[in-house]
Amino acid sequence: MNDNTKKTAGQFIRFAMIGVINTLVDLAILNAETIITGIKDGSGYAIQKGLSFLVAVTVSYFLNKHWAFEDKSKKDEGKKFSQFLFVSIMGMLINVSVATITVTYLKAPINNLLNLSFLNDQVWVSIGALAGTAVGLIWNFTGYKIWVFKK
DSSP states (O other), X not given: OOHHHHHHHHHHHHHHHHHHHHHHHHHHHHHHHHHHHOOOSHHHXXXXXXXXXXXXXXXXXXXXXXXXXXXXXXXXXXXXXXXXXHHHHHHHHHHHHHHHHIIIIIHHHHHHHHTOTTSOHHHHHHHHHHHHHHHHHHHHHHHIIIIISOO
16 A cells, blocks of 8 residues: 555545544534424425534534644635535535435335334434435545645
C-alpha cells in the first residue's frame, strides 16, 4: 500500500467516524422533533429531516476540515465553505429524499414482505434516516476529498 493510499484510507476512516458522530447528532435532533411534533412521515418529516441534517452538517464541516482532511489553510476559506455547503446540500437532497421515500413509500411494503409489523413508526423514523445517511456517504466523501479539501 503506497503512502497516498494509506493517507486516503486514514481520511476515510476519520470521515466515517465523523459520520457516526454526525449521524448521532442528526438522529437525536430528528427523534426529538418527531416526538415533540408527532409528525413521522410525509412533507413534515422531510422538513424535520432537513433541519436535523443542517445541524449535523455544520458540525461536519469543522470536524472534516480540521481532523479528517487536516486542512489548516486559511486561504480561500469562504470558497471552501461554499464548496462544502454545495456538496453537503446535494448530499442533503440525496439523504432527505432516500429517508423520506423509505418512511413514506417503502415502510409498508418492507413490513409486509419481511413481516416486520412489530417495528413502530418511531423506529422507522431512524431506519429512514440511516438509509439516507448510507446512500449519501460516498457522494459526500468524494466531493469533500476531490473538490473541497483537495491539496
